[in-house]
Amino acid sequence: MIARFKDLCLDATDPLALGAFWARVLDADVADAGDDDTRVDPRSARSSAESIWVNKVPEPRVGKTRVHLDLRLAGADPAALLADGARLVREPAGDDTWWVLDDPEGNEFCAFPARDGARPGPFELVVDSADPVAQATWWAEVVGGTVEHEPTTSSVVGAAGFPWDYWVFAQVPEPKTVKNRLHWDVDLVDPEPMALIATGATLLCEPTAESRWWVLADPEGNEFCAFAPRPTG
Secondary structure (H helix, E strand, O other): OOOOOOOOEEEEEEEEHHHHHHHHHHHHHEEEEEOOOEEEEEEOOOOHHHHHEEEEEEOOOOOOOOEEEEEEEEOOOHHHHHHHEEEEEEEEEEEOOOOOOOOOOOOEEEEEEEOOOOEEEEEEEEEEEEOHHHHHHHHHHHHOOEEEEEOEEEEOOOOOOOOOOOOEEOOOOHHHHHHHHEEEEEEEEEOOOOHHHHHHOOOOOOOOOOOEEEEEOOOOOOOEEOOOOOOOO
């Protein structure tokens, strides 16, 4: 294991409004993160990794959302999500038993009907992939866990620090062309990301006076941030 999953970061043109939306959806609190950013802190004490940092960026969203959360509904339909400000993109159809929705800035996410014994809320993080097997295998080497394969998806289960049930890499035909609006952060085991780079990550940006993290990309170009371990003692 080279790193632990840390949290999610969501680009936004209006972090306050988008953070408030996701706080309503996740039954969470919104905190001021400074510099016009916000942070969504679910009230569940299960894991601090469930926080979502909503960061202000100048560029608008373009292209398909390639990283998204899947939610389990508390009821039989997403009426509560629509009342909170979501927009319906697609109804369930055929073998697809879920609704596709947009948040107020057009980021897609999926909502699955309630299931006996399943807790409402996020249960998996989904990443579009050209090669799901290679992607899931690479990330399992980075953050631990096991890999489960389906015909068009591969999932990491039990990754260090990962707060949801599945980290799913789903096969899509189109390549990644623009920066992901939603990305994840990791906490490094070592003080620097050399082990990550040695396994195939690409270094995009070194830490600066304003930031204490490295920006890297995985083998398919998905951006993520890596944080050095905090000093102890």
